[in-house]
Amino acid sequence: MTDTINTQQTPALRPALPLPEAAARGLAAVGGLATAASAFLAWTYSSAFPGDLTVNGYPGGLQWVTLVAGLLVLLYALTGYRVPGLRWLAPGGAEGATVIVAFGALATTWFTLIAIADELGGLANLASGGWVAGIASLVALLGALGLPRDGVAADADNPLKRVVGYPGKRPDLRPAPALPVAVELLIITLALALGLGIFTFGIDTSYGELFGGFLITAVFAAWALSRSGALGRLTDITSRHRVFTAVGAFVAAAIFPFTQNSDANASIGVNLLIFGATALGLNVVVGLTGLLDLGYVAFLGVGAYTGALVSGAATSSLHVTFPFWAAAITGAAVSGIFGVILGAPTLRVRGDYLAIVTLGFGEIFRIVVNNLDGVSGPNVTGGPNGIPNIPDLSIFGFNLGNAHTIGGITLGRFANYFELMLVFIAIIVLVFSRSSSSRIGRAWVAIREDETAATAMGINAFRFKLLAFALGATLAGLAGTVMAHVGFSVVPDPFVFAGPVPPNSAFLLAAVVIGGMGTVTGPLIGAALFYLLQAKLQFLQSYQLLLFGIALILFMRFRPEGLIANKQRQLEFHEDETESAAELSTAGA
Known part of the structure; x- marks a missing residue:
């Protein structure tokens, strides 16, 4: 070269x-x-x-x-x-x-x-x-x-x-032919x-x-x-x-289960994809629209509980069994409706007030699902015991709970769900990419940069913010339906602001901010990094908030645009350095 x-x-x-x-x-x-x-x-x-x-x-x-x-x-x-x-x-x-x-x-x-x-x-x-x-x-x-x-x-x-x-x-490096x-x-x-x-x-x-x-x-x-x-x-x-790059990336990811000798690493992989998909949904709210949501994990919980209730679990209070595609659509739709319900009365406030309201919604969700146990309230969610024994998915007669041999390589249960979640990731990436580059996406960015100026230019800020909340919640609910089947059960413990076990709102927010707000690959890399830290370094689980805090401080100081930088935000964060380099280059000439 x-x-x-x-x-x-x-x-x-x-x-x-x-x-x-x-x-x-x-x-x-x-x-x-x-x-x-x-x-x-x-x-x-x-x-x-x-x-x-x-x-x-x-x-x-x-x-x-x-x-x-x-x-x-x-x-x-x-x-x-x-x-x-x-x-x-x-x-x-x-x-x-x-x-x-x-x-x-x-x-x-x-x-x-x-x-x-x-x-x-x-x-x-x-x-x-x-x-x-x-x-x-x-x-x-x-x-x-x-x-x-x-x-x-x-x-x-x-x-x-x-x-x-x-x-x-480097200001002195010209683009290569x-x-x-x-x-x-x-x-x-x-x-x-x-x-x-x-x-x-x-x-x-x-x-x-x-x-x-x-x-x-x-x-x-x-x-x-x-x-x-x-x-x-x-x-x-x-x-x-x-x-070609996008297709190649998904092909490389699909090959991953074929490189494993056991299903244990595939379990880490499918959970990593679930949290990455949820982080992409949060990226719509935080990265594109600039709305600080501290209770976003509740939407993942809504999708998970909805998917569990309509998938034929023995303890489900609905006693219905939807096909997989119907269960996924139902979970995504119910989460989107909850996003509208939360956003309609709260999105007229900004900044810290919005963060406090969303944090309260996350706590309300956890308390409600704990109380819907048949004692403190109607028996819907099973309370602290959750909804256990969720059956495995069966798609066109292909039971994802059974091991299957493809090309002489045996794919276990988690490997099957990994491939399914990869399809969901492709859908979510497509939705995010098309939304961010559309007129709606440009309106979200305008609201993020200056809501008052965007409103003065004729953008209905409330409507677009509500749309962002609904879309982000829908994407989280879609991931939640798969999460319910992967874990066999749904319990309220993970759906908190911060806790020893991901997912939680602090985990997802750190993944978006450190990975790179407003980008596609940034939240995926951030979620992968934090989940692998949790899975491989067990002693860090007790110091999760300390880890997140130190990482955020370091990144805000040395790389505020995140690991994968959005070009516009990178120029904003390093405007002084770029101008200084240009002045020195001119002086040298």
């Missing part, structure tokens, strides 16, 4: 360490190579640590993650030497990205060493390979810190920019395959330490790819082939 670089360069920041550039780059490369090579040495004397790190000649457990982290440092360091074939890894410059991956390798390595010392009783349990890894990762970071980096001189007092350079979009269509489609396919492989590895991690190391490396690698311009170039390619 050929890159054209503008000669109008922004002023360079001095490196954090006073080293000659050639020596610093060589030190980073040697440190990265040594870090990767240390994975083939024994790190402990005892096999009690998960993954058995006592073997020489073959990596195990967290050593695989360290191997990848070290190779990333080596690749980015070699990119600075302009090695043929590696420029695609850093079209916008490799210096800042080298620092980031070096920090990632250091964090992953020392996370492992500290975990070994904690679980086995001290650093004395480290074998020679562990010490080599720790020292090599430090050497790699020292070399990376000696590299010169581009940045904005006015922001030199910012520690983050001082270390990695200018973190935003379009490649042949076949090549671009191949790049998209390879990127999707790599994404599937990374997700499969992450969800297959069998213990918390391995998932923690994987997460550290993945976060720093994604940051480095963004900083180097590689993700930006990939985004440019996917934007030219949106339909």
Whole structure:
């Protein structure tokens, strides 16, 4: 891939360490190579640590993650030497990205060493390979810190920019020329395959330490790819082939159950899709319209209870059995009606008052379903015991509760529901995309930016806000009908503002804000990240609100637009940085 670089360069920041550039780059490369090579040495004397790190000649457990982290440092360091074939890894410059991956390798390595010392009783349990890894990762970071980096001189007092350079979009990088269509489609396919492989590895991690190391490396690698311009170039390619990318993404997701040997990971996958679909519905309300809804999970509960009541459960008070499609439509419709009922009297208030009202609605829903137990009120929801023994779905004679063999691979119960939920996700993504790009979507964005100005321009703010509430509730209810069958029962415990078990309103709101408000993929990635944290790191369940709070503070400070940024909001949040970079570029000219 050929890159054209503008000669109008922004002023360079001095490196954090006073080293000659050639020596610093060589030190980073040697440190990265040594870090990767240390994975083939024994790190402990005892096999009690998960993954058995006592073997020489073959990596195990967290050593695989360290191997990848070290190779990333080596690749980015070699990119600075302009090695043929590696420029695609850093079209916008490799210096800042080298620092980031070096920090990632250091964090992953020392996370492992500290975990070994904690679980086995001290650093004395480290074998020679562990010490080599720790020292090599430090050497790699020292070399990376000696590299010169581009940045904005006015922001030199910012520690983050001082270390990695200018973190935003490179103002001196021109768009790359379009490649042949076949090549671009191949790049998209390879990127999707790599994404599937990374997700499969992450969800297959069998213990918390391995998932923690994987997460550290993945976060720093994604940051480095963004900083180097590689993700930006990939985004440019996917934007030219949106339909192919969308279809390929769903195909890759559909392949996921076929990569699993057990149904346990498929269970995580289907719940992840349920919460991602619900987060997309909340994104209509919060991301597009700008309405802070703190009781949104209640709409998911309405859909779940409605689906359970009309699906032939033995304890259902309605004693009816709808076909699946009718049950799904009923659950979505009832949730939409509840959205209208809530929105009609409350959407005339704004800001904090609306948040308080929606929070109250969420609590009212939980109290009501607890009281409809036949004692405090009519027996509709079963009270705290909920509605158990919900039968599995049967679609065209295909019972989703039974295992099925396709192409020699057996798909269990949760894998079947995963594929069904993927179809629902496709429907919800289509509805969200069409709505956001329509006249209605533009009206929602106008209300989000300035409701008074939108009203002055002739937009009926109340009607459009009510429509957003109804659509968001409908999408949540659609996901709730599947959730009822996946879990065999529906109980009121998860449908609260904050709790140890997702879904809850705090979980969904954090997924939308951190994932990227107003985007399609942002809430899906945010929901996946938070649910995997809950599923893989069990000790975090007791610190859920603390985790959400810290994550929100960090993102509001360093990336307010979220992981997947809406272009308009990204320009708004980084307007000062863009103007500063443009002024410096003009001054250089």
